[in-house]
Amino acid sequence: MKMTPGKMALSLVGVAIVMVGFSFAAVPFYSWFCRVTGFGGETGVATAGSDEILDRTMTIRFDASLDRDMPWTFRPAQREMEVRIGETALAFFEASNPTDRPVAGQAAYNVTPYEAGGYFDKIECFCFTEQVLQPGETVMMPVSFFVDPEITRDRDASGTTTITLGYTFYEIDLPEEYASLAPQAQPGALTAPLEGAIDTY
Template sequence: MRLRTENLQMVAKLAVVALGMFAFGYALIPLYRAICEATGINILSLSERQVPGNGAAGAAARSVARNTQVDRSRVITVEFDANSRGPWQFKPAERSIQVHPGELATVMYEFQNVQDRRMAAQAIPSYAPRQAAPHFNKLECFCFTQYTLDPGERKQWPVAFIIDPRIPKDVTTITLSYTFFEVGGKTPAAPLAHAAPVARPGADA
């Protein structure tokens, strides 16, 4: 009889522990959300946005976001430029956007082959100022791939990126420039993108 009583007590304790673990797990999501809001760490917000792609690019975006803190005290203007080296149309859907360092952003580029023949082409990027390049992390970009387009074919491609919060404080404007060239021809040199001059402390007005 005593053994049976002890077994029942043990079962009751285990049931209480199981219920406590379930309640703790259920409370984790609002707890994480409160921590994110208090610290500014972007853990959950990315899953609530449209993450570019479900493959390697999407996994990379989630990985970077887990390890990146959004700096909401700073705003960086990102300008987009497009250069064509051939008879086609190539342009960004937006000329510029403003982002916080550490924030995931996406912009679309539009391309159309206006020739009467099929073509294979690829894009190469450049950055201004140059010191911004190591801090401009592209998670998805059409420049990673060579494309074949039929006569008259029109495409839209995304560029998803995060600017590292460790970017120098004096960088307030970044120009991302692409040159689209036909594969098989002479590859052009990367264009020199022009960004607005950076104001330095102590400079004369």
Template structure:
């Protein structure tokens, strides 16, 4: 009987461990993607490169909303930028609801291999954004394409990149 109790305790511990790991997998994966740029996640940068190249890449901007009564658009549909040179794009968001709403923009970079090389210095997507009823705000996004992309076999010939944003109602603000 004592041996069976030991086996049962080990099995319960294993199931509890697997359940905890499954519960933690989504935030751990999100943290991993933010840290490494994996799965098309753009990297946050603290400073721009010293030197820009002469290579031009077209950066396209895709703006979407999901289950939030906001309109959201980029100032221009695309921008041609030199690799290593800091660029800025403006995005306008309007709350069409009759009450204040807090939203959060999530983003993705395509092709996915460009995620580690698309660096943001400033972005509205770093924080929740609150808009009052009928309010519009224009947000800058400052970024650059890391010259290291030219040394990577998967990205050195990429000349067209899409940055896609989707605004959702913030879960933190709903609590």
């Protein structure tokens, strides 16, 4: 059936609206997509550490990056560590807000190689919640994790010797309790974190 010019224009407008919607929802949509499909080396989440700890070790490397519009600085406190498979480990990432305004961020993350993602289990992580840094504030953000011993019984992942955990921070809208403070922020006026200003997990 031939589409009239009016219907074609309406369809194009509809496509444009959908594309704009996806652009605003890119970070949460990507995170949801990874959780459902496992794409991008999505990690596992655990409520407690492993009951089994092996003698075999795994090298864990850490990577940090920022979205083009994110004004923070962000880096891993350690470039790599060696952990026993099943052992609970703790790593830190350092984030700073050099601007004169509060900035909120949300971290997207992935693991490589992808086949190891499902065996990299986080117990606590700053990426689970949005983060808010005050002007001039620097924080150390922890991630507690272990490598599931089941990785050694997976034909595709058992040969893995090194896992890289990477985070990218994106700027997001300030929560309401911080948004009201943003217009009043002056350079250097607020250098200490407010009580409860950041949830480190």
